[in-house]
Amino acid sequence: MPELELVxxxxxxxxxxxxxxxxxxxxxxMHAVLFTTFxxxxxxxxxxxxxxxxxxxxxxxxxxxxxxxLFLHKFFAIVLTIAFLIHVKEVLxxxxxxxxxxxxxxxxxxxxxxNDAKAMVGHMRWFLGLGPKPxxxxxxxxxxxDYWAVFWGMIVIGFSGYAMxxxxxxxxxxxxxxxxxxxxxxxxxxxLAVLFIFSIHFVNTHLRPDSxxxxxxxxxxxxxxxxxxxxxxxxxxxxxxxxDLEKKTxxxxxxxxxxFSKVVGYTAxxxxxxLLVLTLIGYFD
Amino acid sequence: MKxxxxxxxxxxxxxxxxxxxxxxxxxxxxxxxxxxxxxxAVLAPAPRTLSAxxxxxxxxxxxxxxxxxHSSIAVDGKKFGDSIHGSLQCTNCHADIKGYxxxxxxxxxxxxxxxxxxxxQLKGSVHxxxxxxxxxxxxxxxxxxxxxxxxxxxxxxxxxxxxCGQCHGNNGMAGKHGLPSVYPNYIDSxxxxxxxxxxxxxxxxxxxxxxxxxxxxxxxxxxxxxKANIPKTCGNCHAKIDTDYEQGVHGKAVARGNLNxxxxxxxxxxxxxxxxxxxxFRMQSTPICGNCHKEKFSTYRDTFHSQLGSxxxxxxxxxxxxxxxxxxxxxxxxPSSPINKANLIVTCGRxxxxxxxxxxxxxxxxxxxxxxxxxxxxFVRLFMNLLLASVLTFFLLHTILWxxxxxxxxxxxxxxxxxKHA
Numbered sequence: 129m130p131e132l133e134l135v136x137x138x139x140x141x142x143x144x145x146x147x148x149x150x151x152x153x154x155x156x157x158m159h160a161v162l163f164t165t166f167x168x169x170x171x172x173x174x175x176x177x178x179x180x181x182x183x184x185x186x187x188x189x190x191x192x193x194x195x196x197x198l199f200l201h202k203f204f205a206i207v208l209t210i211a212f213l214i215h216v217k218e219v220l221x222x223x224x225x226x227x228x229x230x231x232x233x234x235x236x237x238x239x240x241x242x243n244d245a246k247a248m249v250g251h252m253r254w255f256l257g258l259g260p261k262p263x264x265x266x267x268x269x270x271x272x273x274d275y276w277a278v279f280w281g282m283i284v285i286g287f288s289g290y291a292m293x294x295x296x297x298x299x300x301x302x303x304x305x306x307x308x309x310x311x312x313x314x315x316x317x318x319x320l321a322v323l324f325i326f327s328i329h330f331v332n333t334h335l336r337p338d339s340x341x342x343x344x345x346x347x348x349x350x351x352x353x354x355x356x357x358x359x360x361x362x363x364x365x366x367x368x369x370x371x372d373l374e375k376k377t378x379x380x381x382x383x384x385x386x387x388f389s390k391v392v393g394y395t396a397x398x399x400x401x402x403l404l405v406l407t408l409i410g411y412f413d
Numbered sequence: 414m415k416x417x418x419x420x421x422x423x424x425x426x427x428x429x430x431x432x433x434x435x436x437x438x439x440x441x442x443x444x445x446x447x448x449x450x451x452x453x454a455v456l457a458p459a460p461r462t463l464s465a466x467x468x469x470x471x472x473x474x475x476x477x478x479x480x481x482x483h484s485s486i487a488v489d490g491k492k493f494g495d496s497i498h499g500s501l502q503c504t505n506c507h508a509d510i511k512g513y514x515x516x517x518x519x520x521x522x523x524x525x526x527x528x529x530x531x532x533x534q535l536k537g538s539v540h541x542x543x544x545x546x547x548x549x550x551x552x553x554x555x556x557x558x559x560x561x562x563x564x565x566x567x568x569x570x571x572x573x574x575x576x577c578g579q580c581h582g583n584n585g586m587a588g589k590h591g592l593p594s595v596y597p598n599y600i601d602s603x604x605x606x607x608x609x610x611x612x613x614x615x616x617x618x619x620x621x622x623x624x625x626x627x628x629x630x631x632x633x634x635x636x637x638x639x640k641a642n643i644p645k646t647c648g649n650c651h652a653k654i655d656t657d658y659e660q661g662v663h664g665k666a667v668a669r670g671n672l673n674x675x676x677x678x679x680x681x682x683x684x685x686x687x688x689x690x691x692x693x694f695r696m697q698s699t700p701i702c703g704n705c706h707k708e709k710f711s712t713y714r715d716t717f718h719s720q721l722g723s724x725x726x727x728x729x730x731x732x733x734x735x736x737x738x739x740x741x742x743x744x745x746x747x748p749s750s751p752i753n754k755a756n757l758i759v760t761c762g763r764x765x766x767x768x769x770x771x772x773x774x775x776x777x778x779x780x781x782x783x784x785x786x787x788x789x790x791x792f793v794r795l796f797m798n799l800l801l802a803s804v805l806t807f808f809l810l811h812t813i814l815w816x817x818x819x820x821x822x823x824x825x826x827x828x829x830x831x832x833k834h835a
Contacts (some may be wrong), residue, residue, distance in 0.1 A: 179723035180714065188724040195728075198721060255814035261822075270811075277804075292717060295775070296767035304774020305789040311717055312781055312790060316797035320804060328808045336812075337819040 147350040149378040154218075159346050161211045162278070163396050168204035170322050170403050172197050177315050178410030187406065205289055212282050235265045235366060238276070244269040263361040270332050281321045288314035319407070326404035330397060342397070347389030348381035465490075468503045493556040506555075522555065524548045534626035551576055551625075568625070571608055573618040574599055581619075598684035615650070622646050638683075641667055643676040651677075657740040664740075673705070680739075689739070692728040702733045712778040729764070736760055736777065 151159075175188040175197065188197050223231035230236035248269045250262035267275070288310040291298040295307055302310075334342045338359065345351045357364050367373040381389075469490045471477065477487040493499055504510060506522045525532030528548075535547055543550065552558050552567055553576075559566040567576045578596030580586035587594055599605045599619070607616035622638060629636035637646040644664060648655025658664040658677070666674035680701050681687075687694040699719075703710025713719050713733075722730035734742075736752055743750035751760040757773035765772065779787045781794040 175724055176717075176720045179720040184723070185725055197724060252811070252814070255811075255818045257818075296765055296769060296772045299769055299772035299775075302771070303789075304771055305776070305779070305787065307772070307775040308779040308781075308787065308790050309793040311715075312794050313797060316794070316801060320797075320801045323801075323805055324808065328805075328812055331812050331816065332808075336816060337823050 145380070146353040147378045147380050148353065148356050148373070148376040149350050150345050150356075151349045153349065156346060156349050158211060158215060160392075161207065165204040165208040165211070166321075166325065167396060167399050167403075169201060169208065170318075170326075171399070172201040172204065173315075173318055174322065174403060174407060174410070176201075177319065178407070178413070181406075181410040181413050183406055183409065202293065205286070208282065209286060212286070235363070236267075238267055238272055240269065240272050240276075244272060264359065265362045265366075266360060268360070274329055274333070277321075277324060281317055284317045285314055285321065288317070319411075322403065322407055326400040326407075330400060334393075334397065342390065342393045344381070344386065344389055344393075347393060348385055350378035350381055465502055488556045496556065496558050497560050498556075498558060531626045538626060538628045539630055540628060550580070568620075570614045570616075570618050571612055573620055574605065574608065577619040595684045598682070602684060602686040603688050604686060617650060621650070640672050640676055641670070643678055647677045654740050657738075661738070661740055661742040662744060663742055675701075675705070692725065695722075695728045695732055696725060698734075699732045706733075708780075709778050712780050715779075715781065716777060718777065731764065731777070735764075 171187070171191045175184040175191070178184050191197060192200050219231060222228040233239055233241070243265070247262045247264060250259060251269075253259035254261045291302065291307070291310040292314065298310075299307060333339065345355075351359075364373070367376060469488065472486060472488045473490050475485075475487045475489070478484060479486050498506075507519070508526075509516060509520050535541060540547055540550075549555050557565075559569075561568045561570075563569060564571070566572065574596065578600070581592065581594065582596035583594045586592075600609060604617045607613040608618060624637060629639075631638040631640070633639060634641070636642065644655055644658055644667065648658075659668065663674045663676075667676055680698055681689070687697075689695075689698075699713070699722075700710070703713075718731045722728065722732065738751055743753075745752045745754075747753060748755065750756065758768050758770065761773050761775075762768040776787070779790055781787060781790045784791040
């Protein structure tokens, strides 16, 4: 595989293959920060969630050493909170200050619309052989779900986490039983996030046959002409029509970036799948 | 040598004489010993009587064995002279030997002819039917016995555990009789360390709790290690803790005769007692409370206190006794209980700086599965579980169908070379 990919990358760049930008550098960095802190939070949080499981103490020792596991959990939480706030600021700035079109509504927006519902039904009909494969816009419905799941998850997990961290402060305006509830909310929502990301997001985005073994676009920022047309024909057609396609042209990803991305990506997937196995063991233990 | 003899006479001999006189058969021997003692005392510095020297002319040879050649019958005259019995004559104990040649059959030395009280105590004890010589097993070589205040004595406080451990260790008699090997537990305990590392004479050794001659099984209500007697036994040293304990629910229950209630050794163990502030103890003891308080333990397990505390690193997270007290455990209704509503701010505030009235309404034993007791928590958990189940079920099906369909498409369109862009 690596040799094949290597040939791919070099020959494609030197011949006719065109590349289009899907994610900006900032968006890619944001994803990197997101998955790094998420892995860190999961690795330090799961031993607490499944503290009675046989692997809990070993993993805790492995990721935190003596007594540091809670410190690291809080550290990753702060980094992720900052990333989250920067993202919200960017979105609001682009939408409200710069008046950029398509942030809050339309074909390039993350906000779900009627077409997404239709695409979802159509997609599932295609799964069952009941209809043609639907065509997708810039963000497909499962990608929007991923986005909002993480968005909602960060608010819920973040709030409940800070409520536990600063419990005496939050107690000023939360009822007593809420202090019990925040742990349930925090751990259940985090469990959902872990199970979702490490199984469904991994497969939907990276491991499914269309992208197997990894969708590189989130690391390199660009994808090939062919991939663009196949995966999101509606967005391709729209850009072609409006003449914006040219503006999206990017350069072929340098070989070092491809290889570096693979190392990072595979590592992340490997850690994620390991944690998924431990989670399932802990859950059914 | 002479000084030693005099000293022995002055300080140690008279009680022995008294004891012998009090015993039933001792009177005849007693008179004889009294005469010996008197002669030593009055005639000092008279030379030692010849008979001991006589015996030692043969038995002083360190290589001397019995006629069968099996066991040594040598006596170190110097050590014997230093020993607590050094002023006695050989024939005081070996009474059936009058001269040489010795009789064919020689009776074993009977210590009880002098030490009648100890012998009587031993008779009722767990060691009564010992096949080994019951006295020398603990006190050591009969000719080299020192008072228990002498560091050379096998029953000197610092030597007691090793002496008992000869049998109650891994390879001793205890193994043969199916008794637990307690010596290794003890020697690594806080008492064992105090004794072996600090040399604390007051550190509890075996006989501090079990007694010496009159050791009884812990199933015997007279035994200091009988469950109901343990608080008093430990209280001999730990007086304040015993007082606290007696006032708590467990102490009161035991006093009422409820032997299901825990005594000291249930939480601290009997021999492997750890420093209670040590992480190892803090890690191991919460489940001990859970042996009886099953429901409370289960709900504690659901809390952050337990989740983090179980990992070993953060040992300071609240364990049972951090909130309930270790010894003076009282029900929440008792105004002096640390978990009484009026005291919660102080109790929680010991760890949680800034604990306020609303904060202490947190329930350290909330049960999210109990709708009546914790309705808010119950519905939060229900909602979260439904969310989890529905999202995962939907997307699992979605993903599996998608995978199957994509692969099918690839194979059908013969585009399945590695799977890109099917």
